[in-house]
Amino acid sequence: MRILIFICSLFLSRHHSPENKTKIDVPIYPNIADTSKYVILKLNSIPGYIFDNSYKPAELSEGDITTIEKLIDKSVQKYNKRAKKYLLIKNLSGYYKQFIIVTNATGEKEVWANCFCDVFPQNFSWKKKILSVFDGGSCFFQLKINLTTKRIYDFSVNGVA
Numbered sequence: 001m002r003i004l005i006f007i008c009s010l011f012l013s014r015h016h017s018p019e020n021k022t023k024i025d026v027p028i029y030p031n032i033a034d035t036s037k038y039v040i041l042k043l044n045s046i047p048g049y050i051f052d053n054s055y056k057p058a059e060l061s062e063g064d065i066t067t068i069e070k071l072i073d074k075s076v077q078k079y080n081k082r083a084k085k086y087l088l089i090k091n092l093s094g095y096y097k098q099f100i101i102v103t104n105a106t107g108e109k110e111v112w113a114n115c116f117c118d119v120f121p122q123n124f125s126w127k128k129k130i131l132s133v134f135d136g137g138s139c140f141f142q143l144k145i146n147l148t149t150k151r152i153y154d155f156s157v158n159g160v161a
Contacts, residue, residue, distance in 0.1 A: 038065075038099060039099070039127040040060065040098075040099045040100075040101060041098055041099070041100055041130065042100075043056070043057040043100055043102055050112050051100065051110075051112065054105045055102040055103065055104055055105075055110070056103045057102060057103075058101045058102050058110075059101065060099075064101075064109070064111075064147055068099065068111055068145060068147070071145050071150060071152055072092070072097075072115065072145075073092060075152045075155050076089045076092055079155060083157075086137070086160070087138045087157060087160070088138060089141060089157070090138075091117075095115045095116060095117050096115070096117075096126060097114065098115075098130060098131065099111055099112070099113055099114075100112040104146075107148075108146055108149065109147040110144060110145065110146050110147060111144065112143075112144050113142065113143050113144075113145065114130060114131060114142050115141050115142065115143075116131055116136075116139060116140045117139040117140075133158065134158070134159075135158055135159050135160060136158045136160075137157070137158055137159070138157050138158075139158070140158040141155070141156060141157040141158065142154070143155040143156070
């Protein structure tokens, strides 16, 4: 399974046309949390299917990371209650996370979280590019969070090959 993911990642990372490459400045928030397990990517670095053009880039406050982590944990607990045993999300503290922070049309702050249990291939810069793989099961899940309303939506776990 990991070999398939590795091959897909290599293929996807090497088959982007030059006009689609976007320089991504990764903001670091050293006073918020340990950034070895998460990164905040800019809105302009993501595909349009995650957030459309009505969303604008936003910043995080110190309390936002704590809120995001609590809401991710809550959504995983809810998911695990109904998931099949082989699709359970285990050891959430070990997951890496990519965040995109935006403001929606009504001024509410939202987050897209891309969560994955391992960083591979090792030469893939998960702190600069969105990690996108096919399958992988519960090692990969994504969700959106409205930080203003504390609403979780679009929670999805990758399928199993």
